[in-house]
Amino acid sequence: MYDRIQGLYQAIGGAERAIDISADAGCVLPPGYRLLRLDDRDGQQGTYEIALLNDLEISVVYYNKVTVKADTATRKAWRCPSAQHATVIADIADKVFFDYLVQRHSMVLSDDQETGEGSHYWLRQLSHALKRGLKIYEYGSGEPLRSIEDQVALSELVDRVWSTPKNSSSTLALICRTSCS
Secondary structure, three states, X not given: OHHHHXXXXXXXHOOOOOEEOOOOOOOOOOOOEEEEEEEOOOOOOOEEEEEEEEOOOOEEEEEEEEEEEOOEEEEEEEEOOOXXXXXXXXXXXXXXXXXXXXXXXXXXXXXXXXXXXXXXXHHHHHHHHHHOOOEEEEEOOOOOOEEEOOHHHHHHHHHHHHOOHHHOOOOEEEEEOOOOO
């Protein structure tokens, strides 16, 4: 694992095309950290990576791979489990998601553990989105979007989808700045 993290650090931290997005995400970073974005590193159009690098340790402490289709994006995120980075990562993770990603794309979230998000994260992000005045929708393949207007509607959605085991790991939600149709 250590070799992969160092390889990722070198690939992103050493890339000439990497840009610092800390100001765009509203992040004030402690000394030794950099928040970088690198587009299409793996050669796939419509993907970019965001990494919080610790230059003192030569490590990646937070990472997102974002895939964009039209104006909608999905992402997979990873956080360093080390306690010494926990405070920095907690602030950065929310700022990157809400102040950077959601400002640029409508974001699809899944409560599926296999996506790396999980049910607690899914519910927390949707609740925070409502509190920030963002629009959220239940998103089903081939079905019309169903608006979730408030915390009560979110609780009703959770009760409905998580009370049935077959649905408990596949609920998608869409977070948008403005109304979606």
